[in-house]
Amino acid sequence: MIRFLYADELQAYPLLSHTMFCDRAFQFKERLKWDVTVDENGEERDQYDAPSLRPLYVIWERPDGRHGGSMRFLPTTGRTMINEHFSHLLDGQTVSDEHTWECTRFCLAAGSGTDVASTLMLAGSALMKGQGVEHFIAVFDAPMTRVYRMVGSAPKVLGSTGEGRTKTSIGLWTYTAASKAQLLSKAGISADVVNWWYQRKFGRASKAA
Amino acid sequence: MKRRRAATAFNTILKALERTTELPQLQLISEQLRDYFEVDHIVYHWVSGSGTQYGCGTYDDAWVQRYVDQDYLRVDPVVLGCFQRFTAVDWKKLNWTSKAARGFLEDAQAHGVGNQGFSVPVHGPNGQFALFSVNHDSDDDTWFEFIENNRRNLILVAHYFNEKALEFEPDRAPEATAALSPREVDAMTFLAMGYSRAQVADTLSISEHTLRVYIESARHKLGAANTTHAVARALQNGLIVI
The missing domain is CATH 1.10.10.10 (Winged helix-like DNA-binding domain superfamily/Winged helix DNA-binding domain)
Known part of the structure; x- marks a missing residue:
């Protein structure tokens, strides 16, 4: 199932959050060879995980309670990784718009496939629609381009640096009904389920469940 | 309550908000927004890191005074629940279970505050924090439909209100006219x-x-x-x- 959790809510889900930060360590440090910090517990965290910045995580939780995939959101009106570290990809431009959120640390656990990636992006689109957000902006590198293409949700590339596997880009996602239909079919779930996950966290108080 | 109307009336209010040069005018704008959305109350509530608060809106004066006198800032589940968030929240999703919160709610409703609420948290520079809230008395279905139809404009105007309030804040860091790249x-x-x-x-x-x-x-x-x-x-x- 999908969980929407703020940083200060992670502690209520110790297994889920520990496995998320460990999967991030594997994906970003081991596989992608990014210069990220992994602590003695095997968890990868950066300054944008600080609860004081109020990051919002969208997490796919497996039936056994472990992390299957996740991403992290921050509003671009506050501190963001793009504005503080990647603005050179936009000619030094910074992005600050109440209708644009930054998405970082898109991560899939080993064994998670395109269904999980699609489900995460559906959860992201529910967030977009539900919170009046028009765009997600994200930094990603070459291997992720393939994942985005496979799930049928390729971003508009705003700027890039590097070549081949080390090519890093900034992309902009916009909600469209067509991409949502494609994501639903890739994820193999119904729109009602996605909506229910969203409403459980942000919407009207549910009477059942 | 408001369903959908041409965007003109809303844009007119936004423009008036934009032109506002004095703090008291924000009060007038909040009344216009209340009439536009056809709800009971519109409230902007600034809570600074130093504990000072500023507000304007359509709540009864007696309730505003009561809120200050009773130091409800420390109890109000909307303030406590939104401070660590940047997503808009429906009041029924907040935690009202404590005795203090229930007492607060009872007191609020006795002062004309409706049973439904929706708040947009806005975080400005240097830990500045404000809430833009819309409040109404209605059943859940009516309320839910209203929020569905107006969410985007409510979020938009929340950010406008806050930018305006920041402009009037005397201690604000001097970065008023942002240079364009x-x-x-x-x-x-x-x-x-x-x-x-x-x-x-x-x-x-x-x-x-x-x-x-x-x-x-x-x-x-x-x-x-x-x-x-x-x-x-x-x-x-x-x-x-x-």
Whole structure:
């Protein structure tokens, strides 16, 4: 199932959050060879995980309670990784718009496939629609381009640096009904389920469940 | 309650908000917004890191005084629940289970506060925090439909209100007129000259999507409602010359 959790809510889900930060360590440090910090517990965290910045995580939780995939959101009106570290990809431009959120640390656990990636992006689109957000902006590198293409949700590339596997880009996602239909079919779930996950966290108080 | 109407009336209020030069006028705008949305109350509530608060809106004066006297800031589940969030929240999703919270709710309703609420948290520079709330008395279904139809405008106006309030804050760090980046100046200049977006993108050798980011960023810095408004403000403030 999908969980929407703020940083200060992670502690209520110790297994889920520990496995998320460990999967991030594997994906970003081991596989992608990014210069990220992994602590003695095997968890990868950066300054944008600080609860004081109020990051919002969208997490796919497996039936056994472990992390299957996740991403992290921050509003671009506050501190963001793009504005503080990647603005050179936009000619030094910074992005600050109440209708644009930054998405970082898109991560899939080993064994998670395109269904999980699609489900995460559906959860992201529910967030977009539900919170009046028009765009997600994200930094990603070459291997992720393939994942985005496979799930049928390729971003508009705003700027890039590097070549081949080390090519890093900034992309902009916009909600469209067509991409949502494609994501639903890739994820193999119904729109009602996605909506229910969203409403459980942000919407009207549910009477059942 | 308001379902859907032409955007003109809403844009008129946004423009009035934009032109506001004095704090008391925010009170007037909140009343206009209440009438526009056809709800019981619209409230803007600034809570600074130093513990001072400022508010305006349509709540009964007696309730506002009561809120201050009782130091409800420390109890109010809306304030406590929104401080660590940037997503808009329906009041029924907040934690009202403590005895203090239930007492607060009872007292609020006795002072004319409705049973439904929706708040947009806004975080400004240096730990500044404010809530923009809409409040009404209705059943859940009616309320849910209202929020569905008006969420985007409520979030938009929340950010406008906060920017305005920050402008009036005397201790605010001196960064009022944000400078535009060279690319933003280019984009706004060509738009001011009457170029279409496609022509501007072509002239600057960038994609229309990249151009959009520059325009949106300039629009945000200028506190403008739309591109035309942003161009007008850039010209007015002398940021671009044509």
